Amino acid sequence: MIPSLSLEITVLLLGILMLLVESFSRSDDKRGLAKMAIGILSALVGFSFFVDPASGNAFYAVDATAHFFKVLALLTTIVVLIMSLEYSSVLAKYLPGVTPGAGLGEFYSLPVFTCAGLMFMASAVDFLLIFVSLELVTISFYILVAYMRRHTASLEAGVKYLILGALSTGFLVYGITWIFGLTGETNLAAIQHALATKAVATTPLLFGLMLLLTGLGFKVAAVPFQLWVPDVYQGAPTPITAFLSVGSKAAGFVVLLRVLQPFLGVPGVGVKVLAVLALMAALTMLYGNLAALPQDNFKRLLAYSSIGHAGYLLVAVASVSDTKATFGSAGVAVAFYLAGYLLMTLLSFLVLIVVARHSRGDDILHFNGLAKRSPFLAFAMLTAMLSLAGVPFTAGFYGKLLVFAAAVQAGKFWLVGIGILTVAAGFYYYLRIVAAMYWQEPGDTTPITIAPLTRTAIGALTLAVFVFGICPQPILRQLKDGGVSAVQENAGKPPQSADGLRPWGV
Amino acid sequence: MTLTLNHYLFVSGLLFAIGFAGVMLRRNIIIIFMCLELMLNAANLSLVAFSRFNLVNGLPNYNAQVLVFFIITVAAAEVAVGLAIIVALFRARQTTHVEDINSLKF
Numbered sequence: 001m002i003p004s005l006s007l008e009i010t011v012l013l014l015g016i017l018m019l020l021v022e023s024f025s026r027s028d029d030k031r032g033l034a035k036m037a038i039g040i041l042s043a044l045v046g047f048s049f050f051v052d053p054a055s056g057n058a059f060y061a062v063d064a065t066a067h068f069f070k071v072l073a074l075l076t077t078i079v080v081l082i083m084s085l086e087y088s089s090v091l092a093k094y095l096p097g098v099t100p101g102a103g104l105g106e107f108y109s110l111p112v113f114t115c116a117g118l119m120f121m122a123s124a125v126d127f128l129l130i131f132v133s134l135e136l137v138t139i140s141f142y143i144l145v146a147y148m149r150r151h152t153a154s155l156e157a158g159v160k161y162l163i164l165g166a167l168s169t170g171f172l173v174y175g176i177t178w179i180f181g182l183t184g185e186t187n188l189a190a191i192q193h194a195l196a197t198k199a200v201a202t203t204p205l206l207f208g209l210m211l212l213l214t215g216l217g218f219k220v221a222a223v224p225f226q227l228w229v230p231d232v233y234q235g236a237p238t239p240i241t242a243f244l245s246v247g248s249k250a251a252g253f254v255v256l257l258r259v260l261q262p263f264l265g266v267p268g269v270g271v272k273v274l275a276v277l278a279l280m281a282a283l284t285m286l287y288g289n290l291a292a293l294p295q296d297n298f299k300r301l302l303a304y305s306s307i308g309h310a311g312y313l314l315v316a317v318a319s320v321s322d323t324k325a326t327f328g329s330a331g332v333a334v335a336f337y338l339a340g341y342l343l344m345t346l347l348s349f350l351v352l353i354v355v356a357r358h359s360r361g362d363d364i365l366h367f368n369g370l371a372k373r374s375p376f377l378a379f380a381m382l383t384a385m386l387s388l389a390g391v392p393f394t395a396g397f398y399g400k401l402l403v404f405a406a407a408v409q410a411g412k413f414w415l416v417g418i419g420i421l422t423v424a425a426g427f428y429y430y431l432r433i434v435a436a437m438y439w440q441e442p443g444d445t446t447p448i449t450i451a452p453l454t455r456t457a458i459g460a461l462t463l464a465v466f467v468f469g470i471c472p473q474p475i476l477r478q479l480k481d482g483g484v485s486a487v488q489e490n491a492g493k494p495p496q497s498a499d500g501l502r503p504w505g506v
Numbered sequence: 507m508t509l510t511l512n513h514y515l516f517v518s519g520l521l522f523a524i525g526f527a528g529v530m531l532r533r534n535i536i537i538i539f540m541c542l543e544l545m546l547n548a549a550n551l552s553l554v555a556f557s558r559f560n561l562v563n564g565l566p567n568y569n570a571q572v573l574v575f576f577i578i579t580v581a582a583a584e585v586a587v588g589l590a591i592i593v594a595l596f597r598a599r600q601t602t603h604v605e606d607i608n609s610l611k612f
Contacts, residue, residue, distance in 0.1 A: 128573055135580045139587055146591045155595045156607045162588050163538055167529055169584070170545030173577060174522055177549045181515075181556040186569050231610040 001052040004062045007044055007070065008119045014040050015112040022105030030105040031088070034081045037112055038453075041081075045074045058187055059126040068335055068479065069122035069254050072342055076246050077115035079346045082457045083239035084108055086353050091237060094148035107147055111243060114140045121251050127176045127186040130255055134172070134219070137251055138165050141244060145236040157235025164218060164228040172215025178208030192262035202268045209263060209273055213280075216259070220252035220310050223283040230291075233303035238356065241299055242349035245306040246342045253313055253334055264320060277318035282418050285311030289422040292429045298352055298362050301429060302345070305388060308422060309341050315419060316403045319410035329409060332479045333402035339475070340387070340395030340468050347461040348384035350454065351377050358448045367433055369442025377448060378437045380458045387465045389430040390423050395468035514555030521548035535592055535602045539585070546581045550574045 018033050048070055056062035084091075088104055095103045117136030124130040142165065146158020180186055182205050183194040194200070217225040233241045264270040288308025295301040316333040352362060354377060359366035371378040387394035400423065407415050450458070468475065521544055528541030557570035596602055 128569075128576060131573075132576055132580065135584070139580075139583055142584075142587050142591060146594065149594050149598070152598055152609050155591070155598055156610055158591045159535060159595055159607060160610075162591055163529070163535070163542070166539070166542040166584055166588065167526075167545075169580075170522075170525065170542055170549070173546060173549040174552075176573075177552045177556070180553065180570055180573070181560070184556075184560050184562070184567055184569075186573060235610050 002047065002050055003055040004051040004066075004123065005055065005060065007048055007051065008116050010044060011041070011112060011116040011119060015109050015116065018105065018109035018112060022109065025105075028099050028102075030108065031085055033105050034085050034108040035453075037108060038078050038081050041074050041078050041112075041115070045071055045078075048074070056123070058189070059129050060123045061125045062123065064479065065254070065257075065331075065335070066123040068339075069250060070119045072250055072339060073115050073118035073122065073247065076118075076243065076250075076342060076346065077111050079350065079457055079461070080111050080239050080243045081108060082453055083242060083350055083353050084111070086350075086357070086451060086454050087237060087239050090357065091148065094151040094154065096149055107144070107237075110140045110144050111239075114144070114243065114247060118247055118251050122254055124255070125188045125258060127180070127188070130259070131173065131176065134251065134255065135169065137247065138169065138219075141165070141240070141248065144240045145232060145244070147237055147240070153235040154237065155235075157232045160228050161232045161236075168215045168218030168225070170215075171211050171218075175208045175211030175213075175215060178204060178211065182208065188258060188262050192265075195262060195266050200266070202266075205263075205266070205269055206272060209269070210276070212259060213273070213276065216252050216256050217280065220249050220256065220313070221284075221307050222280045222310050222314055223287045223307070226284070226287065226307050226310075229307055230300050230303040233306070234297060234300045238299065238349060238353050238362070241302070242346055245302065245349075246345050249306070249310060249313070250338050250342065253317070253338060256317060257331060257334060260317070260320070274318050274320065277314055278412060278415055281311050281314035281318050282415060283311075284308070284314055285418055285422040287311075289425040289429075293425065295429070296363055296365070298364055298367070298433070301364070301433075302348065302352075305426070305429075306345070308426060309337075309388075311422070312400060312403050312419065313337055313341075315412075315415050316406050318415065319403075319406040319412055329402070330406040332476065333399070333406045335479050336402055336468075336472065336476065337399035340399040340465070343395055343461055343464050343468065344384045344387040347380060347458065347465065348388070350458055350461065351381045351384065354448060354450055354454060358446070359444065364433060364436055365440075365443075367436045368440035369445075370437040372442050373445065374448040374450070376455075377450070377458070380462045381437060382434055383462045383465050385430040385433050387469070389427045393466065393469045395465045395472075398469050398472050511555055511559040514559075515552055518548045518552035518555065521545075521551065533604050535595075535604060538604070539588055539592070543581060543585065546577055550577055553577075 014037060018037060021033060022030065048067060051062060053062055084107060091104065091107060097103050114137050117133045120129060120133035124133055142158060142162050145161045146155050148154035182200050183191045185191045185194055214225065221229045236244065260273065263273060285308055288304050288311055292301055292304035292308065295304060313334055316330050316337060320330045355367060355370060356362040387396035390396045390400045404416050404419060525541045525544035525548060529538050532538055532541065553570040553574050557567045560567055592602060599606060
């Protein structure tokens with residue numbers, strides 16, 4: 001049994017070590033760094049099953065949810081590093097430097113820091129830790145998005161992400177401020193205790209929560225805060241686009257689930273927050289899926305698709321029961337959907353990077369006739385697209401089933417109706433890629449070579465998409481056993497400073 | 507007249523609104539960035555005010571003041587990274603105006 005915090009500390013030390021090696025090594029080839037990081041992170045996935053469940057405290061929860069999201073963060077980072085290795089030739093072209101490999105080491109080490117932030121966030125149950133870990137993730141993403149300094153699109157994407165990311169931070173912090181002002185606490189368990197025992201004015205509390213939702217809405221790319229997504233996704237280096245669409249979303253949703261929990265039971269607040277979330281979910285599903293229809297650039301298409309998937313996830317969040325303090329089936333649906341989304345998104349980006357390197361472009365027409373050039377890649381992409389569209393026996397189908405089941409349970413039938421309509425729209429644009437791969441003639445018939453590491457990752461992800469779709473029971477059982485809960489660990493402990501609390505305005 | 511919590515919250519709300527309006531209306535990226543910092547400082551001001559006026563056992567609530575220090579530190583990191591990105595953009599495009607950042611279709 002090891003203390004849970006040692007996982008994050010190891011990841012941080014790994015990142016610092018990589019930066020040091022990058023600075024002092026004389027070798028031009030920095031691929032070894034990424035391979036070392038992949039090895040160490042894989043080992044940490046194994047170690048994460050042996051953490052001491054009693055090693056949490058008031059700031060840092062150690063529970064099944066935290067463990068699940070930590071494994072997701074580690075796996076995502078591993079795949080992103082594999083993508084970065086594959087992408088390094090493109091990257092080197094757009095980096096100013098005397099030697100060909102200059103600057104690549106930092107590109108491998110920054111995702112490791114992001115991973116540490118994501119892992120801290122999975123455990124964070126205090127606004128202080130939530131804020132700092134969210135910023136660790138966001139600030140390293142600023143650098144990564146703008147990394148290709150000789151590529152105007154990457155720089156522009158970086159500036160747009162910087163401005164809108166900082167704006168969302170502003171909203172988030174102001175929301176935290178108001179919630180602190182009303183309850184006198186930054187700890188989620190203590191906030192729940194304060195809300196249950198003291199009279200708190202509802203209007204300012206709702207104001208604070210709406211500011212908080214705005215900030216988190218930016219992170220998960222929910223309508224109306226989605227404007228940055230298509231541009232940033234298209235301009236950023238492709239491995240980072242994949243990391244953004246998976247990591248940023250997972251982080252946003254785990255924080256959303258944990259932060260909402262203390263407020264759901266408050267009369268006059270929980271119902272309103274859930275209504276706003278349901279509205280956001282409906283708009284996000286519609287916007288993401290309809291705007292994706294006319295897209296020709298594959299990265300941009302995936303950006304809109306990622307907005308659409310945020311909509312389905314929000315349906316699950318909005319279906320949380322507003323009377324109980326636990327999440328039950330809706331929380332399980334969010335976690336399962338995110339895991340499935342991670343697999344299929346990473347798979348499609350991995351194939352995209354390989355294809356784009358050989359076809360010199362990332363539009364849909366570059367996928368023409370892929371089945372003739374590389375049946376393996378075409379099959380992997382087919383799997384990813386079918387799963388994203390939600391065809392049975394794939395991870396995407398089962399995730400959508402759980403989400404809609406949670407919505408039906410909560411009585412939100414109109415959301416299910418909109419959801420099914422948008423899934424139908426989704427079929428159209430996902431199958432366009434499939435049609436291009438299988439029924440179009442290739443413009444260039446040279447077979448595509450794939451590095452062994454990439455081939456292994458593509459194979460494993462394809463397999464996992466089917467495993468999640470065909471026998472999801474073991475994963476679901478593990479999630480249900482732990483339960484998605486924010487404050488289990490500290491619910492029994494009395495908060496420290498609830499005595500001198502004076503709600504503002506009363 | 508004595509200053510109450512409401513006065514501080516009013517000023518903080520004003521700062522936040524000025525910052526947000528600046529982000530929406532101004533066209534120069536450096537100014538937009540300054541307005542973003544203003545929004546964070548609005549939060550800091552109200553945190554300190556809440557801490558000072560909601561006494562716990564006769565002492566200010568120091569949780570908020572610790573949070574303020576973290577916000578200041580994070581804002582500094584954000585500025586360091588942000589200005590570097592803006593400088594890189596200026597080198598590439600010779601501009602800091604948002605209208606000129608249009609190579610990606612919006």
